[in-house]
Amino acid sequence: MREKETTLYLGPQHPGITGNMMVKLKVAGDTIVKAETHVGYLHRAFEKLMEVRTWTQCFPIVCRICVPEPDPNEENLARAIEEIEGREVPERAQYIRVMVLELSRLAAYLLWMGGQSGSSGLYTMPQWTVGDRDYILDLFEELTGGRVYHMYIWTGGVRRDLPDGFEGRVLKTMDYLEERLKDYDKLMFESALFQKRAQGVGIIDKDKAIDWGVVGPPLRGCGIKHDVRIDEPYEIYDKLDFEVPTYEGGDVWARAMVRRQEFEQSISIIRQVIDKMPKGEYYNKIPNPLTWTIPPGEAFVKTESARGEYGYYAVSDGSDKPRRIHVRGPAYVHGVSLLENILVGANIADTSFIMNSLGVCPPEIER
Amino acid sequence: MNKELTNENKLIEDIKKTFPSSEVSIQREKRVIVKIKQDTVPPLLSYVKDYLDFNHLSHISCVDWIEQKKFELVFILWSYDQQIQIIAKTLINRDEPKFTTINKLWRQAETYEREIHEMYGVEFVGNDRMGDFLLEDWEDIPPMRRDFNTIQFVKENFNDRSAAREDSKNVRETIAKHSGEEIPEFAKKYSTRNIDE
Numbered sequence: 204m205r206e207k208e209t210t211l212y213l214g215p216q217h218p219g220i221t222g223n224m225m226v227k228l229k230v231a232g233d234t235i236v237k238a239e240t241h242v243g244y245l246h247r248a249f250e251k252l253m254e255v256r257t258w259t260q261c262f263p264i265v266c267r268i269c270v271p272e273p274d275p276n277e278e279n280l281a282r283a284i285e286e287i288e289g290r291e292v293p294e295r296a297q298y299i300r301v302m303v304l305e306l307s308r309l310a311a312y313l314l315w316m317g318g319q320s321g322s323s324g325l326y327t328m329p330q331w332t333v334g335d336r337d338y339i340l341d342l343f344e345e346l347t348g349g350r351v352y353h354m355y356i357w358t359g360g361v362r363r364d365l366p367d368g369f370e371g372r373v374l375k376t377m378d379y380l381e382e383r384l385k386d387y388d389k390l391m392f393e394s395a396l397f398q399k400r401a402q403g404v405g406i407i408d409k410d411k412a413i414d415w416g417v418v419g420p421p422l423r424g425c426g427i428k429h430d431v432r433i434d435e436p437y438e439i440y441d442k443l444d445f446e447v448p449t450y451e452g453g454d455v456w457a458r459a460m461v462r463r464q465e466f467e468q469s470i471s472i473i474r475q476v477i478d479k480m481p482k483g484e485y486y487n488k489i490p491n492p493l494t495w496t497i498p499p500g501e502a503f504v505k506t507e508s509a510r511g512e513y514g515y516y517a518v519s520d521g522s523d524k525p526r527r528i529h530v531r532g533p534a535y536v537h538g539v540s541l542l543e544n545i546l547v548g549a550n551i552a553d554t555s556f557i558m559n560s561l562g563v564c565p566p567e568i569e570r
Numbered sequence: 571m572n573k574e575l576t577n578e579n580k581l582i583e584d585i586k587k588t589f590p591s592s593e594v595s596i597q598r599e600k601r602v603i604v605k606i607k608q609d610t611v612p613p614l615l616s617y618v619k620d621y622l623d624f625n626h627l628s629h630i631s632c633v634d635w636i637e638q639k640k641f642e643l644v645f646i647l648w649s650y651d652q653q654i655q656i657i658a659k660t661l662i663n664r665d666e667p668k669f670t671t672i673n674k675l676w677r678q679a680e681t682y683e684r685e686i687h688e689m690y691g692v693e694f695v696g697n698d699r700m701g702d703f704l705l706e707d708w709e710d711i712p713p714m715r716r717d718f719n720t721i722q723f724v725k726e727n728f729n730d731r732s733a734a735r736e737d738s739k740n741v742r743e744t745i746a747k748h749s750g751e752e753i754p755e756f757a758k759k760y761s762t763r764n765i766d767e
Contacts, residue, residue, distance in 0.1 A: 242704060243702070243703070243704045243705065243706055251718075251720060252720075413650065414625055416626065416627055416678040418626075429650055434653055435600055435653065501657075503646055503655060505628070512628065514628055514646070516629055516631045516644065526633060527631070529629070529631040531628060536681070539678070540680060540681050569704050
């Protein structure tokens, strides 16, 4: 006998949903037959807002597009403007930018670890990782003045130089996090509970992954080695020595292992950056921002964020305001078309588990 | 920028040979811009996807060039093998904008098309999910169009809270009244703020 299908609304207010969005599920028993993503709870019209702001005024807006990891937005916008305008960035600023980007990647991964293990019932992990993330936020606060939103990277470089002794404090935090990773291993990655729960769930087909627009850790979890930092090195990533980890399987477990190894790589990158950072200027001063115009042109720039390829398409018509800035977040694909497809056949209880592993971030979809 | 752009030049040749009407240029290393007519966009995308390995759809965007009465649709593709980004652009008519869906080539194109339909009013023929995406019960003109007046919309639909804002209150005068001190001459012009400015 065919089981009766029921409609189940997961979200927008649900502890398992990564932000404000809703997944409308059709379920037969506890198996999902059809999934539909509904967004619109967070639409703040950032892209429209930017069309009536000057280029510099856009920086406090873009960082709000992604709460767990705001810095790729700032870096992308800065680099898009620099590319259209042809502005050089001092080398020291590029090193500082990479350090900030990697710190924010670590913070995002810590938050992800909390979400991923929390959605499988390991409630100690969120307490630990969110607490440890605060040590990184402390560094951000000292460097930029803001804990979550930094508005630190901007056109021509960064807003201010590193404070005295800052490098030492970053290295100390890195040592702490590296030591802490052993605890995370014991609690999460080596836990039989987590492994059983994650293996074989939310599988992305390797052959279709690229066609479906999968990027970042989910793509590398399919065993496909692609990373914007390697494919199209930006800032000074081509001067650094790091590996791009991959893992076979395409399931939640593979994606978790990729992120786990990238965590170590990010720590190593930050150490290299601090080791190699040159002295000198940190900011190539822009003209008076009130009268500053950008020549007509367009640019598509991209960054590897913790969730994957993050792109900005910026168009200038020669005025002091952008004609169009369009944000391409990885969640735009992961959270809608990909999620709707791989949820079919999954268990209801795995929905938020799979969402977390894809890194779905609703503000990125709606902007 | 003195690198020899061999791959990019070869790509330009390939596209030129198959689509003679297209305008192809190198923007910089790893960026190739293709300007092409509206009806040749689907064949171009299908060609670069199947024969030149441009199988990652990075982005679909839309720009409103209201002065020329055109919308510009922008398709951004990346080839993992060739490591080049193609930016394919086409201008479509701003009155009654219509375009063919490309969700048969990439299923995630559907989401981009839904958003462009909602925000610019471009209809994608063949995409059957053209309903509400981000907005709910929207009856005005599509809001990302340049002629949509955001400030007017806000004034009509939301309460004016500017009078309750702290910076609209005359803080200096209140302090002066309480403390009995006079406001210095130079600060007087800052002590009131005109909201409509």
